[in-house]
Structures are given as structure tokens and as C-alpha cells.
Amino acid sequence: MHKGLIFGLIGLISVGCTTRLVDFTTISTKNVDWSRAATFSRAPVRVEGKDVVHIIVFIPTGIPNMKEAIDQAIESKPGCVALVDGVVYQKLWWIPYIYGQSSFVVEGTPLIDSGLSGNIMAKPIVAPVVVEQKPQSVPVVAAQKPDTSAQLQKLKELKDAGLLTEQEYETKRKELVGQL
Structure with a gap:
């Protein structure tokens, strides 16, 4: 009976909630070259990113940022440029006048650009070559040395x-x- 009363009081004074903000098909905070989308592949596992702020007594230490949570999820997988088939939650829990947390949580399947993945064995990364064009009036010297x-x-x-x-x-x- 005494334990039930204690758990009941803790349940009453603890405040918490999770809100599902958005389901998304594709989301990214990066500059994605969509002309290369045919070379993108989905990773076999889902990733999660969080941006958490703490609430001490009743004063928050900041404001949670959804962009930071998305960035953290994308950057957790090498070569990831976006997340697909995911969800964004806002979570909050607080024990009044003691401690709490507020956060954004992003979950999704990473969309991998094999050219950026850093996996040298999978596909070699070739550095771009800058070719300077010479004016048309300048004659090009032949490869063989003339007399x-x-x-x-x-x-x-x-x-x-x-x-x-x-x-x-x-x-x-x-x-x-x-x-x-």
C-alpha cells in the first residue's frame, strides 16, 4: 500500500509528453545534388538524431532545434545526404522544480550517396579535375617535336x-x- 502511494505521487508530479510532429518521405538539411539521385541507396538500418536541452528547476538551458536533430541523424552515417521514410517527435518530461528535458528526436532511413560514403573499397572517389580552356587563336603544339x-x-x-x-x-x- 505504501509503495503504491509513493508511485502514485511520483506519477502525479511527473509531467511528460511525446508529440509526433511530422512523418516525412524525404528530409535533409544538406545541399543534395538530386541529379545523382539514381546512384543513391538506402541503408539497411534506421538512424536517430536528438537535440536535447535540460530544464533545471524551471529554467531551460536553451531551445531544442529540429535542424540540429536532423543534422545529427544524417551525419551519423557516412555518405548520408538525406533521411527517408521517417518521423520527427518532440519529447518533454519534467519533475516540477527539480529537473527535466525537452528535445526533438528524428528517426529515418539514411539515403546514401556512394560517391560521398568514404568507403574506398566500395567505389573509388575521384577528385574533380579543372580544365582550363585556351583561347582558340593560340595554336596547339603537336605531341611530336617538329624540325x-x-x-x-x-x-x-x-x-x-x-x-x-x-x-x-x-x-x-x-x-x-x-x-x-
Whole structure:
């Protein structure tokens, strides 16, 4: 009887509630390249992210942030860019004038971009290559080294086109003549 009374009092003074805020098909706080969506895959397990603030006496230590909870869930799985088929809850419990917690909880299935997963064995990550385009008026030098007279002719054409200064032309011409 005495234990029942104690548990009854604790139940009456403890306040708590969980509210289901939203069910979602896809959610992300990241900049997702949806043109690559065909390469995304679902992880076999669900993940959870929380942003919790504490209530001491009756003063909260902050405000829970849903974005932080979503970020934590996404960042818990390498290569995850979004969550699919999930739910967002707001949870609160409080023992008046003692202690409590308020939080956002996000649960969902990670959507993995294999190019970002960091799993080197699964798929090699290739760094992007920046290619600078040269102006169309600049002739491209052939892979094979032409003879000296052809090089001198090409050098004269570059000077006449205004792409080489007189000093550059003379320096390069002396260099080519010295190879003879």
C-alpha cells in the first residue's frame, strides 16, 4: 500500500509528453545534388538524431532545434545526404522544480550517396579535375617535336599574330638556332 502511494505521487508530479510532429518521405538539411539521385541507396538500418536541452528547476538551458536533430541523424552515417521514410517527435518530461528535458528526436532511413560514403573499397572517389580552356587563336603544339625550321616558322606566325613580343621571339629563336 505504501509503495503504491509513493508511485502514485511520483506519477502525479511527473509531467511528460511525446508529440509526433511530422512523418516525412524525404528530409535533409544538406545541399543534395538530386541529379545523382539514381546512384543513391538506402541503408539497411534506421538512424536517430536528438537535440536535447535540460530544464533545471524551471529554467531551460536553451531551445531544442529540429535542424540540429536532423543534422545529427544524417551525419551519423557516412555518405548520408538525406533521411527517408521517417518521423520527427518532440519529447518533454519534467519533475516540477527539480529537473527535466525537452528535445526533438528524428528517426529515418539514411539515403546514401556512394560517391560521398568514404568507403574506398566500395567505389573509388575521384577528385574533380579543372580544365582550363585556351583561347582558340593560340595554336596547339603537336605531341611530336617538329624540325627546327618548322618551329621557327611557327614562332614567326605567333609573333606576326601579336601573341609574342619581339623580345620573346628573339629569345626563343636564338634558343632554337642554338639547337642546330
